[in-house]
Amino acid sequence: MDAVSDFDPARYLSDDLLERIRGRAAAVDAGNVFPDDDLAELRAAGYLAILVPRDLGGAGLSLAEASVLQQRLAGAAPATALAINMHLVWTGVAKVLADRGDDALRFVQEGAAAGEVFAFGISEAGNDLVLFGSDTAATPQPDGGYAFTGTKIFTSLAPVWDQLGLHGLDTTSEDAPRLVFGFVPRTDAVRTRDDWDTLGMRGTQSRTTELHDALAPANRVVRRLAPGPNPDPLVFGIFSVFELLLASVYTGIARRALDVAVETAHARTSKKTGRTYSQDPDIRWRIAEMALAYDGMLPQLEVIARAIDERADHGALWFAKLSGLKHRAVTSAKRVVDEAMLVAGGSSYFTRSELSRLYRDVLAGQFHPSDPESAHSTVAAAWLGPVDPA
Incomplete structure (x- = not known):
C-alpha cells in the first residue's frame, strides 16, 4: 500500500x-x-x-x-x-x-x-434516486433554516455522531421542489433506533434514524438544488468521495484476506504429501488469482483519487468512472475473500476465524450505492446514451 x-x-x-x-x-x-x-x-x-x-x-x-x-x-x-x-x-x-x-x-x-464526528444521513428505504431525490420533508423556517422530518437508514456512527449531514425535499417554497442539503445537531428531535443486528459490519452500528422536525440552522444549510441529476460541486463531491473511500475499505479487506490466506498456506501441512499447502499447485493457483485481483485494485484507486485531487475534467464520464471504481473494488474483494476461505479450508467456517468475519463483512459492499444495477445503468448511459422513451 x-x-x-x-x-x-x-x-x-x-x-x-x-x-x-x-x-x-x-x-x-x-x-x-x-x-x-x-x-x-x-x-x-x-x-x-x-x-x-x-x-x-x-x-x-x-x-x-x-x-x-x-x-x-x-x-x-x-x-x-x-x-x-x-x-x-x-x-x-x-x-x-x-x-x-x-x-x-x-x-x-x-x-x-x-x-x-460527522455522520452521513442520505440513504432512505426504497429511494433509489439517492442523491437526486428524497422522501424526507424539508420545511423552511423563518430564519432561513430547515426542519427535517423523515427516516434515514444505514446511519453509520449512530451512537456517537455530533452532526448529521443529510438531505430532504422542500415542496412548499416558491421555487419548490428543491432538494435541501444541511447538517443537524444531535437533539431530542433525532431518534436513533437500536435496530442494527446484521450479518456483518456490525461495529458500524448503522442504525435507523428518525427525524422529527430536526433543525438545521441557516448557517448549516449548504445547498438548495433542483431534484434530479445535478452538476453542482456538492453533488460531485459527495458521490466522488463516497465511492472512492468505499472502494478503499473493500480493497483493504481484500488485502487482509490475501495476507491471511498466505499465512495459512504456509502453516497448513498436507497429510497426503507431508508438504505445506504453499507447495500445493491448486493452492498456489488460488493465491495467484487473489494476488492478480488485488494488484488490479490499487492502480485504479490511485488514478481516480489523484484525478479528484487534481481536479481532472472527465465531464459526463465522471459518474461512470466512480460507479465503476466502487463496483469493481467490491466484486473483486468478494472474489478474493471467497478464494481465501477455500485456501484456509473448513476452519475458516467457524465464527472464531478472522476469515469468517471478513467473509461476512465484505458482503456489505454490494448494498452501498452504487449497487450493481445502478453502476451498470450509469456506465451503459455514459457509453450508449439514455434509454429511448417508450
Whole structure:
C-alpha cells in the first residue's frame, strides 16, 4: 500500500495502533457494539482531521493518501474503517469544495479538527434516486433554516455522531421542489433506533434514524438544488468521495484476506504429501488469482483519487468512472475473500476465524450505492446514451 510517494502511512496509523484495533475487532463483532475504544484512539491520533487543511488544524492529506490509510485501517477492522469512512466522506467533500474555491463546508473542517464526528444521513428505504431525490420533508423556517422530518437508514456512527449531514425535499417554497442539503445537531428531535443486528459490519452500528422536525440552522444549510441529476460541486463531491473511500475499505479487506490466506498456506501441512499447502499447485493457483485481483485494485484507486485531487475534467464520464471504481473494488474483494476461505479450508467456517468475519463483512459492499444495477445503468448511459422513451 505504498502507492502514494513520499507518504508514510504509519505516521497516521501506527502498527501498534492497528494491532490494538485488530485485537478488538472480533469482540466488537461478537458483541454487536460500537468500537468506542477505536474511535477514542483514532480521535487522539488526529485521524478525524486527516483531510482537513493544516492551517485549520488537520493533517492536510490528499484523497489519494486518505485512500491508502483507509485500506490500512480496513485491514485491521473493516467495520471501524467503514464507520470512520462516513465521517471522512464529509471532510473529503469539504476538501473537494475548498479545492474548487467553495468554503461552504468550512465548519465541517473546523469541527473535525476539534474532534467532532460527522455522520452521513442520505440513504432512505426504497429511494433509489439517492442523491437526486428524497422522501424526507424539508420545511423552511423563518430564519432561513430547515426542519427535517423523515427516516434515514444505514446511519453509520449512530451512537456517537455530533452532526448529521443529510438531505430532504422542500415542496412548499416558491421555487419548490428543491432538494435541501444541511447538517443537524444531535437533539431530542433525532431518534436513533437500536435496530442494527446484521450479518456483518456490525461495529458500524448503522442504525435507523428518525427525524422529527430536526433543525438545521441557516448557517448549516449548504445547498438548495433542483431534484434530479445535478452538476453542482456538492453533488460531485459527495458521490466522488463516497465511492472512492468505499472502494478503499473493500480493497483493504481484500488485502487482509490475501495476507491471511498466505499465512495459512504456509502453516497448513498436507497429510497426503507431508508438504505445506504453499507447495500445493491448486493452492498456489488460488493465491495467484487473489494476488492478480488485488494488484488490479490499487492502480485504479490511485488514478481516480489523484484525478479528484487534481481536479481532472472527465465531464459526463465522471459518474461512470466512480460507479465503476466502487463496483469493481467490491466484486473483486468478494472474489478474493471467497478464494481465501477455500485456501484456509473448513476452519475458516467457524465464527472464531478472522476469515469468517471478513467473509461476512465484505458482503456489505454490494448494498452501498452504487449497487450493481445502478453502476451498470450509469456506465451503459455514459457509453450508449439514455434509454429511448417508450
